[in-house]
Amino acid sequence: MQDSSSQLVIRRPDDWHVHLRDGAMLKAVAPATARVFARAVVMPNLKPPVTTVDQARAYRQRIVEAVPADVRFEPLMTAYLTDHIDPAELERGFSEGVFTAAKLYPANATTNSAAGVSDLSRISKVLERMEAIDMPLLIHGEVTDADVDVFDREAAFIESHLIPLRQRYPSLRIVLEHITTEQAVDFIRTESLAGDSRLAATITPHHLHLNRNAMFLGGLRSDFYCLPVVKRECHRRALVKAATSGLSCFFLGTDSAPHPRSGKESSCGCAGIFNAVHALESYAAVFEQEGALEHLQGFASEHGPRFYGLPLNNESLTLVKRQQTVPKTLEDSGLEAGEWPVLFHAGETLNWSVHVDGQAETN
Ligand code: DOR
Ligand code: ZN
Numbered sequence: 299m300q301d302s303s304s305q306l307v308i309r310r311p312d313d314w315h316v317h318l319r320d321g322a323m324l325k326a327v328a329p330a331t332a333r334v335f336a337r338a339v340v341m342p343n344l345k346p347p348v349t350t351v352d353q354a355r356a357y358r359q360r361i362v363e364a365v366p367a368d369v370r371f372e373p374l375m376t377a378y379l380t381d382h383i384d385p386a387e388l389e390r391g392f393s394e395g396v397f398t399a400a401k402l403y404p405a406n407a408t409t410n411s412a413a414g415v416s417d418l419s420r421i422s423k424v425l426e427r428m429e430a431i432d433m434p435l436l437i438h439g440e441v442t443d444a445d446v447d448v449f450d451r452e453a454a455f456i457e458s459h460l461i462p463l464r465q466r467y468p469s470l471r472i473v474l475e476h477i478t479t480e481q482a483v484d485f486i487r488t489e490s491l492a493g494d495s496r497l498a499a500t501i502t503p504h505h506l507h508l509n510r511n512a513m514f515l516g517g518l519r520s521d522f523y524c525l526p527v528v529k530r531e532c533h534r535r536a537l538v539k540a541a542t543s544g545l546s547c548f549f550l551g552t553d554s555a556p557h558p559r560s561g562k563e564s565s566c567g568c569a570g571i572f573n574a575v576h577a578l579e580s581y582a583a584v585f586e587q588e589g590a591l592e593h594l595q596g597f598a599s600e601h602g603p604r605f606y607g608l609p610l611n612n613e614s615l616t617l618v619k620r621q622q623t624v625p626k627t628l629e630d631s632g633l634e635a636g637e638w639p640v641l642f643h644a645g646e647t648l649n650w651s652v653h654v655d656g657q658a659e660t661n
Contacts, residue, residue: 306619307616308617310599310615311334311578311611312336312602313337313339313554313577314338314473315551315553316335316553316554317341317554318361318373319344320344322632324361326632327554327572328365329365329369330574331552331554334577334654335371336371336372336611337374337608338373339376340357340361342376343410347413349378351390351391351394354377357375358373358396374398374399376397377400377401378403379400379424380413380415381416383424385426385427389431389433393431397433398434400436401438402421404438404441408569418463425463428467434473435470435472436472438526439459439477449529452482452526460472460485473498474497474498475499475553476500476501476526476553478528478529478533479533480536483499483539487543489547495605498548498601499547500550502524502571503552503580504553504642507534507580510527510530512528521562521644523567524553527569538584538588541584541585542584542588543590544597546596546600547601547605551602553571555571555572557572559638562640575628575641575642578617578650580648582649583650585597615652618650618653619649621647622651623645624643625644
């Protein structure tokens with residue numbers, strides 16, 4: 299990493315958790331991720347979900363076709379766990395290099411999760427197999443019980459599901475995705491400092507910037523609604539400390555989750571924040587505020603590949619200290635007029651701009 303006050307050169311990063319969708323939305327959003335990130339772990343919550351090797355192969359091909367040919371970008375595919383998924387299919391996909399990991403959505407926890415797992419006991423054979431072949435399990439860590447307050451669902455999941463899961467499958471490699479609470483930070487940090495290198499967590503840009511007041515600032519702000527929902531300021535602070543700590547158990551996962559505007563702005567709006575276009579600048583703002591820019595490269599480009607046992611990227615990318623004002627939407631996307639998701643940080647000025655050699659600037 300080279301650092302001067304006006305620019306920061308870092309190893310090209312990866313996004314360890316992103317929603318690229320399908321069809322017109324895929325074509326519209328995939329170039330933004332591929333411009334900056336060399337690899338991305340792609341979520342499988344399509345309709346229907348990605349549960350077979352053939353589906354994942356075909357989806358990967360559609361992603362590759364949606365990215366400009368001169369950009370090096372590798373989608374890392376995930377399998378969507380259901381109550382009935384076949385362990386042999388998972389193992390085949392993993393050994394053929396099609397599946398990088400499997401995703402656990404507790405049924406009905408979030409967008410397109412109705413086919414998720416209704417009870418962990420139903421997938422015990424799958425988890426045993428994943429542990430045996432060292433296939434990572436990516437967890438949406440929220441309980442779905444209606445009587446648990448929506449702001450407490452992550453902490454409840456850790457106590458009632460994650461701790462028992464780790465006792466039962468001690469060698470299973472687990473990523474607790476998009477963590478949002480100090481309970482999650484403490485749990486992951488404590489286990490990691492105790493020597494457990496098989497447990498990690500991703501942190502999104504929006505959970506680093508927003509607390510729950512943001513959703514209600516002057517009115518109901520659907521653009522800031524995601525799941526797990528943003529929490530109190532003390533939780534946001536804990537996440538900022540974790541991300542900027544330099545600890546290798548925390549790494550970048552944007553959870554960029556675009557929805558058409560009609561999906562967000564409705565009486566029952568969809569959860570998801572579309573941050574792919576300025577994600578790295580967004581993280582850089584947080585690291586700069588914390589005086590921790592020296593830890594950005596580890597978080598964005600090194601901790602993730604080391605956890606997954608993948609090589610570090612060789613290319614570099616430059617963050618230039620040049621202000622940019624984030625537009626509300628990008629219009630030349632090929633989506634229906636007015637259906638572009640609002641960009642995260644719309645209307646705000648960010649201090650950094652990503653410069654990728656040989657590629658056009660975003661703004
Ligand atoms: O906010 C979210 N949006 N959280 C998720 O878990 C899913 C995602 C989506 O697919 O829209
Ligand atoms: Zn997600």
